[in-house]
Amino acid sequence: MITTAKSHTGRHSAYRHLRRRTYHMLGGEGHDETVVKILDYALVTLICINCVFSILESVEHLSIMHGHIFRAFDKFSVIVFSIEYLLRVWTAVEMDDTRFHHPLMGRLRYLFTPMAIVDLIAIAPFYLGIFFEVDLRAMRVLRLLRVFKLTRYSQAMTIMIAVLRQEARAIGALLFVFVVILTFVSSLMYLLEHLAQPRVFADIPSAMWWAVVTMTTLGYGDMVPVTPLGRVIGACTAVIGVGMIALPAGVLASGFSEQVRIRREAYLESVEKVMSGGQIPRRARRRLEETRQRLGLSHDEASYMLEKAVRAPTHCPHCGGRLDHRHGEDEPGGGI
Secondary structure, three states: OHHHHHHHHHHHHHHHHHHHHHHHHOOOOOOOOHHHHHHHHHHHHHHHHHHHHHHHHOOHHHHHHHHHHHHHHHHHHHHHHHHHHHHHHHHHHHOOOHHHOOOOHHHHHHHOOHHHHHHHHHHHHHHHHHHOOOOHHHHHHHHHHHHHHHHHOOHHHHHHHHHHHHOHHHHHHHHHHHHHHHHHHHHHHHHHHOOOOOOOOOOHHHHHHHHHHHHOOOOOOOOOOOOHHHHHHHHHHHHHHHHHHHHHHHHHHHHHHHHHHHHHHHHHHHHHHHOEOOEOOHHHHHHHHHHHHHHOOOHHHHHHHHHHHHHOOOEOOOOOOEEEOOOOEEOOOOOO
16 A cells, blocks of 8 residues: 555656646746757747748738648647647646646636737637638638737747836826827817718717827828818817827836836846855856846846846945945945
């Protein structure tokens, strides 16, 4: 009985080791490993080729001549993406977040995370085409959604998502103001232009299209006010639109700057935790490399901060208090 228990424990340990190793291979950790990098590059290449093939397949003569190649490659891609999706669901319990540690509920929660939904969207069109009659042109367009899988491998997109989360309230407030102005201007323009152009400004929703085009300074020219007062309102709308479009750009730029600062400080905190006597142990360098990749910092940026942290004095030469290099101040109780 003891032998059976040991055998069961051994199998369970091997199962856990395989699952953990698979999680690492899929990019959960250990991005500096050569095998993990090769797998990442292969998946990124496959996604890019899929997008190119989906675009080329929309060209009629290419679709007729090479349709069998497109279809075969699509099936191969679906098999690969399906296996990847199932492996990610299987290894979700290995994530650091405790919400996903439960064998059943953790995996169910993972299914509704943004990246899991993106992975599902990448393979869903193929399976929908098997069970339902779907327009082939729509299927080609839906396959282009696989490009969103690149967000898993792009640090720029990771930072962009973090910025959007950070500035969600500010962006939401700007969108609310935009909608209020849009509704007001559209209603006013409908009242002014409807009698002069009953077909062009037929209703308020039609006037909203004009307001969006004008406020974004596109100016397609399909709807143009002809009354004097309507032109005055149109000019004011265009000027207001310039300001409304510039505000979100400023918010996002500020958000990017703040996010980079936060990530640099987080990296410096990690450096300070592992640094001992002005030196960084070899074992700690691996963890710092993982931290660097997780935070999306470049090699040059990380090297500069490492060199600066190593050369900088850790204690004040006058009072002996520990220096905080992130803010240029001593810890409480110290002073220069």
